[in-house]
Amino acid sequence: MNYEPERERRPQFWRLAMRCAQIAGTVDVIFFFLFHALGSPVLAWINVVSVAMYAGAYYALKYHKNKIAVVLIWAEVLGHAGLGTVLIGWESGFHYYLLMFIPAICVSASRRWAVYALLTLWGYYVALDALMWYIEPLQPIPQTALNIVHLFNLSVVFAMFSYLASYYLSMVVSAQRKLREMATTDSLTGLFNRRHMTYLAEKEVSRFRRSGHPVGFLLLDVDHFKSINDAFGHEAGDRVLGCVADVIREELRAQDLIGRWGGEEFLVILPDTNADKAQASAERIRKAFLARDWRAVIGGDIDVTISIGVSELRTGEDLSAAVSRADEALYRGKTGGRNRVELETI
Numbered sequence: 612m613n614y615e616p617e618r619e620r621r622p623q624f625w626r627l628a629m630r631c632a633q634i635a636g637t638v639d640v641i642f643f644f645l646f647h648a649l650g651s652p653v654l655a656w657i658n659v660v661s662v663a664m665y666a667g668a669y670y671a672l673k674y675h676k677n678k679i680a681v682v683l684i685w686a687e688v689l690g691h692a693g694l695g696t697v698l699i700g701w702e703s704g705f706h707y708y709l710l711m712f713i714p715a716i717c718v719s720a721s722r723r724w725a726v727y728a729l730l731t732l733w734g735y736y737v738a739l740d741a742l743m744w745y746i747e748p749l750q751p752i753p754q755t756a757l758n759i760v761h762l763f764n765l766s767v768v769f770a771m772f773s774y775l776a777s778y779y780l781s782m783v784v785s786a787q788r789k790l791r792e793m794a795t796t797d798s799l800t801g802l803f804n805r806r807h808m809t810y811l812a813e814k815e816v817s818r819f820r821r822s823g824h825p826v827g828f829l830l831l832d833v834d835h836f837k838s839i840n841d842a843f844g845h846e847a848g849d850r851v852l853g854c855v856a857d858v859i860r861e862e863l864r865a866q867d868l869i870g871r872w873g874g875e876e877f878l879v880i881l882p883d884t885n886a887d888k889a890q891a892s893a894e895r896i897r898k899a900f901l902a903r904d905w906r907a908v909i910g911g912d913i914d915v916t917i918s919i920g921v922s923e924l925r926t927g928e929d930l931s932a933a934v935s936r937a938d939e940a941l942y943r944g945k946t947g948g949r950n951r952v953e954l955e956t957i
């Protein structure tokens with residue numbers, strides 16, 4: 612069933628299996644006392660074997676012997692369900708435990724093995740059901756005791772299914788969150804990546820068309836970044852980029868959108884902000900760069916400055932027009948000596 616590599620591929624599944632082995636072992640301890648109280652010592656002692664098997668499965672999982680754990684758990688559930696049913700009857704509800712394998716098989720095995728395992732499980736379940744049409748329980752217990760066992764089994768299976776379902780849901784939700792984050796975020800700076808920034812910018816352009824509220828754009832580029840890389844190494848350059856993102860974030864409002872547009876280039880979208888106010892924000896960022904202690908970041912004697920081009924979205928134009936005007940302004944900032952904020956020309 613290719614179980615060993617699963618631990619690496621699906622660690623949450625195996626952690627969940629450990630938890631289930633603990634819970635199932637505890638349930639079997641309760642069964643031990645329950646069957647003693649109900650006057651069925653044979654069934655009570657079967658649970659001692661079950662507890663031992665779950666303890667074995669738990670430690671096997673703990674020490675990454677997943678195959679052994681899977682064999683023990685399968686043997687316990689199939690054996691316990693079969694024996695319980697044959698000894699005290701179908702009404703005992705021991706067969707419900709077999710159903711709990713269905714989600715476990717689907718998430719743990721490859722599709723091909725899952726089909727084989729599900730068919731085997733179905734065959735076993737149906738065979739057990741059919742067998743009980745023809746034979747009487749070998750160790751019948753009084754009807755009231757049987758009802759108690761049935762209700763107990765039903766309740767345990769309900770509780771286990773609820774637990775498994777909520778666990779699977781939380782796994783799916785956290786995987787979705789991680790995927791969304793990976794798809795929208797630049798891993799080095801934690802800012803939005805270019806693709807997501809384009810999506811957000813398009814939304815702002817649509818909002819502008821509907822409401823007419825101004826939208827400002829800043830295109831920022833670290834000055835002489837290549838020389839930082841060359842002098843202090845790529846890792847120091849990466850640290851600078853992380854810190855550049857922090858400086859920009861600190862100087863802007865929560866609703867402003869900041870993205871890494873290229874290598875050392877950043878795009879900022881300022882909702883409800885005209886060109887004059889955008890220019891003031893850009894100035895604030897530029898000055899914050901001058902105030903920053905870059906030596907502590909780089910570990911060497913160098914100052915980091917930034918050039919910023921500013922534009923405002925105009926009626927009837929699309930995103931690329933506004934960004935390219937910010938880019939032209941940025942180019943003027945670079946050619947005009949860097950460490951400058953330049954506003955778009957008319």
Ligand SMILES: Nc1nc2c(ncn2[C@@H]2O[C@H](COP(=O)(O)OP(=O)(O)OP(=O)(O)O)[C@@H](O)[C@H]2O)c(=O)[nH]1
Pocket residue numbers: 799832833834835836837838840844845846847848849852873874875945949
């Ligand atoms: N450390 C690091 N460097 C990067 C990354 N992305 C791009 N760069 C580097 O950024 C440098 C950009 O260099 P240039 O385009 O010549 O620009 P510059 O040196 O900043 O010069 P001006 O923009 O004209 O002031 C290149 O050396 C790239 O290798 C990154 O993720 N990490």
